[in-house]
C-alpha cells in the first residue's frame with residue numbers, strides 16, 4: 001500500500017515522519033511517498049495535504065495536474081487529510097480573501113473557511129482541545145491557522161475552539177485547522193489511518 005504526502009511546499013518531512021511511525025505502530029504495511037508530480041496519486045490508498053501557504057500550494061498543484069488527481073481519488077472514497085493550508089484547499093468556499101484573489105481551491109468539503117482567522121496577536125499557539133473521537137484532550141498547534149465558519153449537512157464536527165470549528169469530517173475526508181504532525185501525539189494520524 002502507498003500513502004501520498006503532497007510534497008510541494010510546507011510541513012512535508014514532519015507529515016512523512018508522523019505517518020510512517022503511526023503506520024508502524026498500527027502494524028500497517030505501507031510506504032509513505034512524497035508526491036511532487038502527477039502519475040503517483042492514482043496508485044495511492046490515502047492522501048495527506050500538509051500545511052504551508054495555500055495560495056502557492058493550490059497554484060502548483062494545478063500546474064502539475066495533481067489537483068485533478070486528488071479530486072478523482074476523493075470521488076473513489078479514499079481517505080484524505082488536509083491540515084491548515086491543506087484544510088483551506090479542501091474547502092468549497094474560502095471566504096472574502098480567497099474570492100478577492102481568485103485563489104484556486106479543490107472544493108472537496110462542503111465548508112467555508114476564513115484564512116488566518118486567529119489574527120496577528122495569536123498567529124501561533126498551542127492549546128488543549130476536546131475531540132469526541134479521542135478519549136482525552138488533544139494539544140493542538142495552530143500556526144496562522146484558518147477557521148471553519150460554515151458547514152454543510154454532511155459535515156461532522158470533530159473539534160471546536162472558542163467560537164470556531166477547527167476540525168471536520170465529510171465521509172473519508174478530514175480537515176484540520178491545526179498541525180497534528182508537529183506533536184508526538186499520534187492519535188489523529190491513528191484515527192486517519194483507521195479509515196483505510
Ligand code: GLN
Pocket residue numbers: 050051052053054055083084085086088115116143144145146
Ligand atoms: N495561513 C496559511 C494559508 O492560509 C496556512 C498556514 C499553515 O498552513 N500553517 O495558506
